[in-house]
Amino acid sequence: MSTLAITPDDITAAAARLAGVAHRTPVMTSRTADEMTGARLFFKCENFQRMGAFKFRGAYNALAQFTADQRRAGVIAFSSGNHAQAIALSARLLGMPSVLVMPQDSPAAKLAATRGYQQGQPGSEVVLYDRYTEDREAIGARLAAERGMTLIPPYDHPHVMAGQGTAAAELIEETGPLDLVLVCVGGGGLISGCAVAAHHLSPGIEVIGVEPEAGNDTQQSLAAGHIVHIETPKTIADGAQTQHSGRLTFPVIQQLVSRIVTVSDAQLVQAMRFFAERMKLVVEPTGCLGAAAALQSVVPVRGRRVGVIVSGGNVDLARYAALLAGPAPT
């Protein structure tokens, strides 16, 4: 087994940094879900995490390891999603400036939320760019150079990966050994951290990744034996609209994830409705990936003890309402 970017010790160290800062989110169960599937399902509810998603874990774990110089200059990130809010909040908690490079046409609610998390932290700002005419990486690199800020990527960073792994570690500490854990896959930060934690704490466990049907780059990469790059996929699972897994995350997935399955947007909506109707939980589309695979028998779960990482709950209310009420997307 070649050397991976993170070890179980990195996750233990991340857990210590996050203690008292991140929420130890609840593990919820549902008799109905268990009856439907014949499994014992444990849902790790990261929709109750600070800023509404697991991303806080990785962001905070990374920023907490900045040197004094790095802290003074602050952090930069580009993201229109949960990573932006995770960085903004973590930076404020640690007293450092944050610059978030976000598309001009980001939903107003996301811009407002990110700015809200930056409040009271001098030097923090949101920098808007035109995603059709400007290159965000160039903007980020220029700002980083000008201001001496450290760039934290959304997934391909060992501190980010280790932070995300604490979600699976907490889950298994609470449930005891599991047969299987289902984890959504975007760039692979969550599943790589969780796979390292899960194999360490529950030897023999199977780790299966779940991607949206339209965005199965990691499934393709595993088949090809190298990272496959795809066009930005069209799926309601906006957190999994990544085009490729990371240089650091992919080798972990190759070694520790047994396979990747996919679910359709219609299956995501069914899972989202199940969460709302039966479990009273608001879960964003990406957060439904693991549950959809279990509830709709995409993965055989009967008779098994199965952990499901529910990655987040940040979804625009109007969009959420439309998905709950409307005809299922096809």
Next chain:
Amino acid sequence: MSTLAITPDDITAAAARLAGVAHRTPVMTSRTADEMTGARLFFKCENFQRMGAFKFRGAYNALAQFTADQRRAGVIAFSSGNHAQAIALSARLLGMPSVLVMPQDSPAAKLAATRGYQQGQPGSEVVLYDRYTEDREAIGARLAAERGMTLIPPYDHPHVMAGQGTAAAELIEETGPLDLVLVCVGGGGLISGCAVAAHHLSPGIEVIGVEPEAGNDTQQSLAAGHIVHIETPKTIADGAQTQHSGRLTFPVIQQLVSRIVTVSDAQLVQAMRFFAERMKLVVEPTGCLGAAAALQSVVPVRGRRVGVIVSGGNVDLARYAALLAGPAPT
């Protein structure tokens, strides 16, 4: 202080009956809610209770005290709401037949849910009646006489009241003493039980009831000094569409509840959106009464430690989606 229908000992006994059967529901907090209000708010999440509402507590506590003869004959109730499901589930758990008298035009989902909870329990059925031409009390009385079944009313019964009080007892056991607890008011079963528990466990606590603006019968009753009967109110808080409080619940409210406030349907929708957006919780309109009073400063909460009973999460998904998305009702 005249003798009330229940004592703190009744609630302790109810808690023992419910141990391992009812969920000990989580108490959730929200930094955002605390920042908005300047209070420390503790939300007791009965939307996570079995069958999705606090009603399970009272129903089970009542049925668990049936004699052997009563169990054999079973239980009868009329309800189109959470009480029906609470009775159906409790009866099945205790192995007795249940008959639920429900309006012919009840939502299909509610009929299906009630029948689902009755499954596998011989002698159980849903009896439909025409609410425009038939008298449900007459139907209930006839069935009770014919079959020897015991009628359990939705709120005006000491065992039901004591069961509901366990919600506040668990809350305060977890949070320690509180300054105030906000409880929604329909027929008064929940608030009467909670008031007895709260004054016992947190001496000096203030208990405030919250009714929908359109259905303020208990507020009127407190002012009048006797039970006032109103027309069925028009409000989205269907669990609080009661026409009057009970003979047993009202004296408890008179003695232990300092006052009743009201909130509008628009305020309920705002609270419902807050729960979905910021706390990732699906809460039914009635369950939003207490939170609406706190979040919208209907009751002064600044600087106080405040318990809020979130009574349930059973709301038809299409209706829920419409309330989240649509213009606020006026």
